[in-house]
Amino acid sequence: MRRPTALLALALVAPLAACASAESGPPTIAWYVNPDSGGSARIAEQCTEESDGAYVLTTTLQPRDAPGQREQLVRRLAAGDTSIDLMSIDPPFIPEFANAGFLAPVPDEVAEVVTQDVAEGAVEGASFGGELVTVPFWANTQLLWYRKSVAEAAGLDMSQPVTWEQIIQAAADQGVTVAVQGTRAESLTVWVNALVTSAGGEILQNPDEEDPQAVVPDLDTDAGRTAAQIIADLSAAGVGGPQLSNADEDINASMFEGDSAGFMVNWPFVWQRAKSAVEAGTLDQAVLDDYGWAMYPQSVAGEPARPPYGGVNLGVSAFSEHPDLAFQAAQCIVDPQKQAEFYLSDGNPPGSLVAFDEPEVQEAFPMADLIKESLQNAAPRPQTPFYNEVSTSLQRTWHPPRSVSPDSSPSRAEDLIVDVLQGRALL
């Protein structure tokens, strides 16, 4: 009987001893990261080392898609969870977090350092109500990818800006596809927002508004109708591919590696993906050599395009027990040198403009300068605390692409956004 009792006692005491030893070391800063190819974990190791024993930075993976990441973080923060110190957040959800009081205020001296030489779009995306509420980390934007052979056969001069009308026409003539994100998910909102802002409009008139009853949508306008017309034309021309209404970024990327590829709007990860496929022997080098890239298509000829803006920013939880150390860690993470390495290892473009000038970056990503330029022109999605409602309403009324019409979709979206925000409709 004695031995089991002793074992039981040991089993009960051991975790306590572990707690005691953990507390005696440097505090642990828990960073909730987006899934990547291991870049975040490497940065965390480096920062722990560089902190000289001030903190230990650990990483925890979040769900794969952006809405899943938001759901997990919001639920835990609403319960005042103190185990999250630092989190990677998708820019459109930042106003909701800030408005709910989930983010610790960024100290002025930190704000000054982390916004130096950072793309304007990235700083805008990290702010809410004119104030920096998160630390800009990596920034992302979509490019127009095209097959050089197709553009040449269609007689398109890709050194000049092209319009959606031109590429839809060229694809129809050449019997190839225009890969776009037509699935009912966040990526559809990204596409619609880019189309609307490129046509000179906005999805909301007053995204800063904190009263849901007073938010005014702005879609039933010339810009909104132009955007709907482009989607309707693309669908009617039959160039979106058979899977248009379920196509996300990954489906688009594999479509573009296939035989019927013509054009595609997508994030720069597709380049890294194609290169890996060539290395693995699943894709011909000739296909990769045929990849071309240009600025996002214009909605209206002559009006500069506003490409989508994405990426990830770092927020410090308002419930963290070590906010000072968390900000210290955030500053370490966004160091331009580390961002450049992260770009090289994981393919996520840096928010820091200086990082683009690193020679290795220029060599590995021949389109780096175009990405830098695109980031400067990029338009964020509506920065409203009610982003989830606005985005989901849009997805409900602008999906499937074959049902989109300039006469009805913009006004239906406006009605649904207002009804949902005023508590008159389900979503």
Added chain:
Amino acid sequence: MSAATTGIPAATTAGAAAPTDRPRRPRRSDRGRQEARLGLLLCAPAVLVLVAVVGYPILQAVWDSLYSYKLTNPDARRFVGLENYALILSDPIWWQALWVTVLITVVTVVVELVLGFALALVMNNALGSLRPALRTAILIPYAIITVVSAFAFRFMFDITSGFVNTWLPFVPDDLDWFASFGTAVTVISISEIWKTTPFISLLLLSGLAQVPGELQEAAKVDGATWWQRMRRVTIPNMKAAIMVALLFRTLDAFRIFDNIFIMTNGAAGTESVSFLAYRQTIQRLEIGIGSAVSVLLTVCVALIALLFVKGFKVNLAASTRAGR
């Protein structure tokens, strides 16, 4: 209210006149009463646990459903009475989700009952040595996690990664199964049927085993055909098992979520009632409206259970006593 305040003589309310009105239940002996009390005491811990893990969340959901309450803005929480219910019941999205749920439930349960019965007969009539292996093989789909089977069916029917379009001769190669309602619901239902038919067949197998062998033999001797024996002997004798199988599966099918979440994420009009509850509660963080949807879902489930128990006119407690 005491007898004194109502002005009714205490003797009357105590039931002195009752024996003349209707027959009284036989009086329990002291021992019987003690046994009954012991029975209650023995049940009590289980009942308490049930109240804690089932009753409390249900009551909390009913309470929350009367409020306008968003998780990210708890300070603005206010009492709105039945407004959330009025909003839901007047919204076409609710009725669409209810229709989809009922459609999937009816189609899958009917197909599963027929298939499950056939499988149960096969298992029941299989040779002794083959029976355990057959039973295990039939049960495998049920052991697979729904999310995993949903992904498997999604990839099977996908245009790029799937093989179904190339295998089926009457299906065009570029058919996107998840793009329109009819095809999407078909795939969702097939996945559901594949996964849960084993469950229904196992319940029916236990019912088949309960049919007395002498009745079957007597019918055989009387010259009844296979079909007559099935209709007059087998099925009537396993009514209780059929009801349990149908009830469990219907309640389960009515709460369908995983397959829809993985395959279409609610697109192409395939949202079910559970999906609607998820969208309001987890995505929108509207605890009030989400709780109201959940309460309505619970009411639907309770109605289904009531319908089955009344409709089948089977007293499960009596049948278990009879089976002893």
